[in-house]
Amino acid sequence: MTDTLLKAQKKQDELTGIIATSEEIKDQRPLFHFATPGGWCNDPNGFSEFAGKIHLFYQYHPYSTQWGPMHWGHVTSGDFLKWQLEPVALAPDCEADFKGCFSGTAIEYEGKHLLAYTGVSENEEGEVQNQCLAFGDGKNYKKVSSQPVITARDIPFDYIHAHFRDPKIWKKDGKIYMICGLKQKDGKGCLVMFESADAKKWTYKGVIDSSRDGLSTMWECPDISVVNGKELLIFSPQEMKENYQLGFHDGNNSIYVSGKLDYEKCIFTRERRPENNYTAALVDYGIDFYAPESLQLSDGRLIMTAWMQAWESYITPENYIWSGMMTLPRELSLKNGRLYQKPVRELESWKSDARAGEIAGGKNECIFKKARRHFELDLKSQSASGQINLSLAGGTEKVMLKINLDDKSISFDRSESLVAGKIPYRKAKIRTEENAGGENSQTGGKFKFQIICDTCSLEVFINDGIMTFTNIFFMSDVLSDLVIENGTNQSLTYDFWKIQEKN
Structure with missing residues (x-):
């Protein structure tokens, strides 16, 4: 364990000790939603099933209730309602991620828990974002020595290097696939896909989808899953403009499209929605919902959670030692191209x-x-x-x-x-x-x-x-x-x- 990770763990232990002895702080906190043990949290990361437990990681800054250099916090659960705090999983402590371990996902791979995340670093041109990996046993995680595993050299076109992040990984037909959000030179968002046979060497496949109407910029936190025989693609576009009839609001939104991903041609073909001939719809219409991430459970259910806060409106009270929580996990289904969400049956x-x-x-x-x-x-x-x-x-x-x-x-x-x-x-x-x-x-x-x-x-x-x-x-x-x-x-x-x- 590096000094940076040890320091973060020491701070987490200090915060949990304060909460344990304060009835006032306990009363502030949610009962059956996950909330950070102290400090700041935002996006859910690595929402996955491994070794008989549900694992939820999250963007974590343990040193204040404001965003800071990102770590990965970690909790586990057996019912999506009661969460067990685990050791801090990742800290910004190597050359590839010394400015932050940004969002990503996780899967089981060859008996190990594989985490994919964005490492943030810096060069003479400014901030750089690349994709990194770590393996673990459900408690402790070790970054691979060949960090980062995907960089600008792997992408055959130029883009804004400070905006290439949030890897979603999944397995299909003996291979591992990854999609990431990326900001093109014209400022529009797109999703790029990579393929690997061994989680070591990754091959660029292409752009599966991109902003077509200029209504948004960077596409963050892509998520793809199969539900009712169709692919469900969820992502979080930034800088959208309000459209009351469609439900979009100014700023950061989280939207979904359904359709079909062609793995050979590397194209996601969107379904058009029958009520308005539009392809995209909002996942949630409230103020506080962002960066949703899904989990395909072994029992067949597709479960989603999201950060329950808005970037545009920080409302954590000044006397709180914690800031940030997740939505109640939700069971997802598709009907006539429309997304349905229900609270987990637990x-x-x-x-x-x-x-x-x-x-x-x-x-x-x-x-x-x-x-x-x-x-x-x-x-x-x-x-x-x-x-x-x-x-x-x-x-x-x-x-x-x-x-x-x-x-x-x-x-x-x-x-x-x-x-x-x-x-x-x-x-x-x-x-x-x-x-x-x-x-x-x-x-x-x-x-x-x-x-x-x-x-x-x-x-x-x-x-x-x-x-x-x-x-x-x-x-x-x-x-x-x-x-x-x-x-x-x-x-x-x-x-x-x-x-x-x-x-």
């Missing part, structure tokens, strides 16, 4: 104290008073008009989730929370099976909202998961009131559960 065993109710049109109901924010609330409405408001309030602070059935929209407002940030509010068109594009929806009511809250986050799964809406917030008080206002002319039914660790 959550069911953590639900307790079930109760149901009905709120008449024009009435309000307090679901709980002065309680911890660990719950699932499912709402069903037959109304085609009016507004449903959900408020979480503690002391003088409050957050609001608003469902407007007149214009078929959902919005989140944290302007009255502890820290509002630069994006205190987001509104999105409600997607439905009839019209996932969001225009002229003709549902005639019958909306379903599955709302999951964990201390400082609200994740909403709409209409069986055809749309998700993820936002974080912070409050000074760990206890809140939950009130539902039914501003429609028909009854609103609900089911409610507490979520707590199973015995």
Whole structure:
């Protein structure tokens, strides 16, 4: 273990010790979502199954709650809800990555855990990003001696060398494939693919897809998987422009396209979406969702998680020693070219104290008073008009989730929370099976909202998961009131559960 890695591990031990002895810090933290043990985290990395455990690595800076030289933190789980902290896996400690170990992925390979990541270094022209590898046993990891394994010399065209990152690796027909995001000389993003027979020598195959309309620049964190017989390609374009009807917002987005990857021609052919003839759609419509990464489980499920925060709006309170958490892992499926997301089924065993109710049109109901924010609330409405408001309030602070059935929209407002940030509010068109594009929806009511809250986050799964809406917030008080206002002319039914660790 290098001095840099030892120093990071010592800091992680110090942070976990502080949390263990502070009830105040424990109360700040989510119960069933992964959150950094202290310091900063962003993108999920190396989300994989190895040696009978689920492994999640993450971009990690243990020395402050702000982004800094990137390490790889590491946790494991048996149920996606309770995470065991492991030793820090990677630190920026060699010539190929002395400025940072950026995002990547992991697979099992010949009995070992293979990590692929971006090493950030510097030369006389400035910052350089290349692809690197490390092998491990599920606890400890060693970088290969031939770092980096892929550089600009392996790409037959010029590009911006400071933007070549985030390798996704997978196995197929006895070979290993890798795709990475890259910024072309014209500033547009693209995805390049490489092939290897032994994880040592890599061959450039080509550009599988690229920005076609100039609506984004760099494409970060590519992810590819097979679901329902089709390839699902997810990536995170930067510097996008807002398009309310399509759901895109200014800045960093995470989008998906479905289709077919031709391995010989090295081309990804996109499916067009039936509702608007467009090929791409947003993965999540809330403020706080970025850099999703998927895992193909041995039981056949495709599971995805993402960083639950926005680059554009940092809202970590000043007195916190931790910043950054992940979404609840989600089970993915494709239907008619549309992505459906549902909470991992393991959550069911953590639900307790079930109760149901009905709120008449024009009435309000307090679901709980002065309680911890660990719950699932499912709402069903037959109304085609009016507004449903959900408020979480503690002391003088409050957050609001608003469902407007007149214009078929959902919005989140944290302007009255502890820290509002630069994006205190987001509104999105409600997607439905009839019209996932969001225009002229003709549902005639019958909306379903599955709302999951964990201390400082609200994740909403709409209409069986055809749309998700993820936002974080912070409050000074760990206890809140939950009130539902039914501003429609028909009854609103609900089911409610507490979520707590199973015995």
